[in-house]
Each structure stands twice: as C-alpha cells, then as structure tokens.
Amino acid sequence: MNILFASSEAHPLIKTGGLADVSGSLPRAILGLHHDIRVIIPAYREILKHAQQLTLAAYLDLEGVRLPVRILSGRLPGGNVKLYLVDSPPHFDRAGKPYTTSSGSPWLDNAERFTVFCRAIHALAVNDAGLDWQPDIVHCNDWQTGLVPVMLRETSAAPASIFTIHNLAYQGLFDWKTFQSLKLPDDWWSIDALEFHDKFSFIKGGLIFADWLTTVSPTYADEICTPEFGCGLEGLLTLRKQSLTGILNGADYTVWNPGRDLHIPVQYNLRSLFHKIENKRDLQEHFALPVDNAVPLFTVISRLVEQKGIDLILEILPDLVKQNAQLVVLGSGDSQLEAALQQASARHPEHIGIHIGYDEVLAHRVEAGADIFLMPSLFEPCGLNQIYSLRYGTVPVVRRTGGLADTIVDTTPETLADKTATGFCFHQASATALWSAVERALAHYRKPDSWAQIMDTGMRQDFSWKRSAQQYVELYTRIIAQHKYGQILESNVIQ
Numbered sequence: 414m415n416i417l418f419a420s421s422e423a424h425p426l427i428k429t430g431g432l433a434d435v436s437g438s439l440p441r442a443i444l445g446l447h448h449d450i451r452v453i454i455p456a457y458r459e460i461l462k463h464a465q466q467l468t469l470a471a472y473l474d475l476e477g478v479r480l481p482v483r484i485l486s487g488r489l490p491g492g493n494v495k496l497y498l499v500d501s502p503p504h505f506d507r508a509g510k511p512y513t514t515s516s517g518s519p520w521l522d523n524a525e526r527f528t529v530f531c532r533a534i535h536a537l538a539v540n541d542a543g544l545d546w547q548p549d550i551v552h553c554n555d556w557q558t559g560l561v562p563v564m565l566r567e568t569s570a571a572p573a574s575i576f577t578i579h580n581l582a583y584q585g586l587f588d589w590k591t592f593q594s595l596k597l598p599d600d601w602w603s604i605d606a607l608e609f610h611d612k613f614s615f616i617k618g619g620l621i622f623a624d625w626l627t628t629v630s631p632t633y634a635d636e637i638c639t640p641e642f643g644c645g646l647e648g649l650l651t652l653r654k655q656s657l658t659g660i661l662n663g664a665d666y667t668v669w670n671p672g673r674d675l676h677i678p679v680q681y682n683l684r685s686l687f688h689k690i691e692n693k694r695d696l697q698e699h700f701a702l703p704v705d706n707a708v709p710l711f712t713v714i715s716r717l718v719e720q721k722g723i724d725l726i727l728e729i730l731p732d733l734v735k736q737n738a739q740l741v742v743l744g745s746g747d748s749q750l751e752a753a754l755q756q757a758s759a760r761h762p763e764h765i766g767i768h769i770g771y772d773e774v775l776a777h778r779v780e781a782g783a784d785i786f787l788m789p790s791l792f793e794p795c796g797l798n799q800i801y802s803l804r805y806g807t808v809p810v811v812r813r814t815g816g817l818a819d820t821i822v823d824t825t826p827e828t829l830a831d832k833t834a835t836g837f838c839f840h841q842a843s844a845t846a847l848w849s850a851v852e853r854a855l856a857h858y859r860k861p862d863s864w865a866q867i868m869d870t871g872m873r874q875d876f877s878w879k880r881s882a883q884q885y886v887e888l889y890t891r892i893i894a895q896h897k898y899g900q901i902l903e904s905n906v907i908q
C-alpha cells in the first residue's frame with residue numbers, strides 16, 4: 414500500500430506532545446511491514462534549522478496562497494521513512510512553537526496556516542504535485558489535518574482517508590470571519606459540514622468526512638461517545654461508532670529503553686535493576702533533595718494543564734510531605750499551575766523539586782530515577798509516559814480512564830497472586846481517591862518483595878508498535894477496499 418501520513422508534528426524533528434511520538438514511530442513500524450508510507454509535516458523554522466539533506470521536490474500553486482509553496486523531501490531521522498515538508502515561509506518559518514508564540518498565545522493565523530497545510534496534503538494525495546506518486550490512503554491526525562477528508566470528498570478518484578483523534582479536546586475552532594477569509598466553499602458552513610455552535614470546526618472535517626475514524630485507545634473510543642468525554646461531539650461520534658476503532662499507541666523502545674538509554678547516568682535492565690538506585694541518586698542530587706534511597710520518590714512529567722489532574726496533585730502535596738516522600742515535577746503549561754507548584758517547592762525544598770520547561774533528556778533521567786509515576790488525568794486518550802514508566806520500573810499510579818485504563822493493571826490480592834499487577838488505579842477524579850491509591854502504593858513500596866514483583870511485571874510488558882502497526886495495516890486494507898467499492902457503486906449510479 415501507498416500511505417501518506419499527515420501530522421502537524423513528528424519526533425525528533427518537532428514535538429509538543431504524544432502526537433509527535435506517534436508520528437515519529439508508527440510510520441517506521443508500518444514501513445517495517447513493507448508498505449510505502451511517507452510522512453508530511455509543516456516546515457517549521459525549528460525543523461529547517463536542524464534537518465539535513467533536504468531536496469526540493471515540488472512547487473505547489475495553492476488556492477488562496479500568494480507565493481508558491483515548496484515541498485522539500487528528506488528522511489525522518491532514525492529510520493528510512495520518506496519525509497515531505499510543506500515549506501511556506503510566511504506560515505511556518507517563524508520563531509516560536511508550532512501552534513503558539515514562544516509565550517504560549519495561539520498564533521492568530523492558525524486557521525490560515527493549517528488550511529495551507531491541508532491544501533498541500535490534498536495536492537500530494539491526488540498526485541497533483543508532480544511527484545509521480547499517489548497514496549491509496551491518507552492518514553490524517555488531529556484537527557490540523559481535518560480539512561483534508563472534506564477536500565478529498567470533493568475530488569473524483571481521490572484516495573481513501575482515515576482520521577485519528579489524538580485528543581478530542583483540541584478541535585481547531587475559529588469564527589465566521591476567519592472562515593470567510595479562508596475562501597473555502599460556502600456550503601462548508603453548515604451543521605452537516607464544518608459548522609459547530611456558530612464556529613468553524615476543523616476537526617469536524619475529519620469526524621464527518623473521513624472514511625474511517627480511529628482513536629488512540631479502546632477505552633477512549635467508548636468514552637468519546639458519551640457526554641462526559643465527547644466535548645459536545647458525542648452525538649456525531651455515536652452516529653459514526655460503526656466506523657470508529659480504538660488502537661492503542663505503541664512505545665518506541667529504541668528511544669525508551671533503560672538498558673540502552675544514553676541520556677541516563679547508569680543503564681539498567683531487569684537483570685541489573687540495582688543500578689536504578691544510582692539513577693535515583695542522580696535525580697535527588699539534580700533537584701537538591703536529600704539523597705536517600707529509602708525515601709519514596711514520586712514524579713510527574715507532563716504538560717501542566719487541567720486535563721492532567723495537576724490540581725489533584727497539588728491537593729495531596731501536604732500529605733506526601735507528611736509521609737516524608739519526595740516529588741519531582743518536570744513540566745510546563747498553565748502559568749497558575751506552574752506558580753502553584755513552584756510555591757510548593759519553595760515551601761518544601763527538601764521534599765519537592767520542580768523543573769518548569771520542556772526537557773527531553775531530563776525526562777529520561779526522571780523516568781530512570783523515580784520510584785512512582787503519578788498520572789491522575791481527568792481524561793487521557795492514550796498517555797505515553799505511564800507506558801515508558803513501566804519499562805523503567807517506575808510504578809504508575811493512574812486514574813482509570815482512557816489509555817491509562819487499557820495499559821495499567823491495578824494491584825489487588827488477585828493480580829498480585831497471578832502476577833499481572835503493574836500499578837495502582839483509582840476511579841473518582843478526586844484528591845481523596847488519588848491519595849488512597851498513593852497510600853496503597855506506599856504500603857507496597859515498604860514491602861520489598863511485592864514491590865519488586867510489581868516492577869518486574871511492569872518492565873516485562875510489551876507495548877511496542879508491532880501489534881498496533883499491524884492493526885492499522887489491516888484497517889487500511891479494509892478501508893481502501895471499501896472506498897474503491899463505494900466509488901465503483903457511485904460511478905454506476907451516475908451512469
């Protein structure tokens with residue numbers, strides 16, 4: 414199969430969250446299954462600065478774009494996946510982050526930027542870019558690519574499309590004036606198309622018009638069809654439930670493997686787990702915490718936003734301190750949450766260490782050095798850090814939602830007996846419920862045998878891409894066949 418994989422970020426070129434991890438590793442796994450998959454992302458300045466061996470593949474004249482857009486071609490680092498960069502300097506060659514300025518405000522022209530991106534993806538998808546290559550299917554990811562399925566529906570002999578929801582909370586909503594300025598077909602502003610409560614919704618383009626929908630865990634696929642998690646789109650998603658599949662994200666164990674991780678002071682694996690202590694010492698020193706292996710060391714690595722349940726963590730901090738535990742937090746995001754965590758650290762420097770910012774290397778050191786990983790998300794489409802934590806023997810305490818429910822097995826007398834326990838889960842989104850899970854974790858931490866067993870089971874879990882990539886390939890095959898069959902039926906009707 415020929416597959417065009419469209420995403421607004423891809424590790425290691427550019428990353429704001431889990432989407433980049435997926436876009437950096439899933440295509441490699443699919444290439445390994447012998448399919449011609451090519452990744453397309455915007456040519457942000459950050460990428461142009463570091464990317465090597467790019468060649469000019471095409472010039473595109475796109476509707477509504479004054480200057481020609483260049484398609485640069487190269488390889489995704491760390492593998493052999495072909496990469497296309499959409500180089501439109503007025504839209505992407507600027508200082509700052511992919512969706513926001515350096516200080517975190519959304520770019521005012523985001524709708525225009527990602528409309529240009531979608532137009533370029535469409536041009537490649539219908540073999541209109543002079544590349545002499547056409548995909549059988551376009552795999553779109555999140556709202557930034559949401560217009561592609563609509564554009565494809567309006568093109569004859571277009572490839573099939575699949576749209577993956579990585580986080581339904583981000584929908585790409587813009588006002589009527591913005592919609593008008595984009596010069597898109599008028600009939601797209603309709604409740605049956607892209608209008609959503611008087612706004613122009615990019616994500617609806619994917620949700621309504623893609624041949625198939627996926628999301629990143631089976632539990633989240635069910636959850637988004639309910640009012641609690643559907644962000645107002647549960648009705649539409651329920652209608653499409655027959656074409657919605659949850660496929661768990663995989664972890665890239667070439668990047669996240671404590672046995673080969675060059676970012677951590679001392680590598681370790683199941684047979685040399687005693688080396689984890691040295692990583693713990695490194696982490697305690699780094700955060701100026703008392704160096705003591707007996708003290709349980711908790712960690713959070715996260716975007717600091719409401720979704721991640723950071724409020725709940727703030728509420729249990731006094732209890733953690735009372736228990737003489739330590740906590741290190743690596744994250745950035747909401748300025749109030751950042752300030753609250755910094756204040757807590759200033760009040761209890763012997764117990765709480767904070768690093769505000771995004772630091773890939775430190776994330777590895779934290780995973781290696783900590784004992785317990787906290788992830789009390791209010792909702793979590795898949796979540797990757799709890800999966801990385803398992804491999805690093807850092808036992809996760811998670812809320813039972815979305816991908817967290819699908820990846821962590823709660824510790825109970827039964828799961829300990831049958832050796833399936835990998836962490837601690839709680840249900841209610843409350844500090845009391847989180848604290849009772851933490852207390853259970855602490856009780857087991859003090860029993861070295863049962864703790865060693867939980868770590869051991871976690872480290873043996875295999876969440877590599879192998880199985881999930883196979884599931885995507887099976888789905889692509891089915892959708893392409895269905896799409897072609899539908900086109901034949903349609904053309905018969907027209908005749």
Ligand code: ADP
Nearest residue numbers: 430431715716743744770771772776796797798
């Ligand atoms: P989300 O996509 O909602 O942010 P995920 O758990 O799916 O959450 O993925 C988050 C990814 O971003 C992980 O690879 C995690 O290690 C990384 N990450 C998040 N915050 C930071 C940070 N401050 N520094 C380094 N890596 C981070």
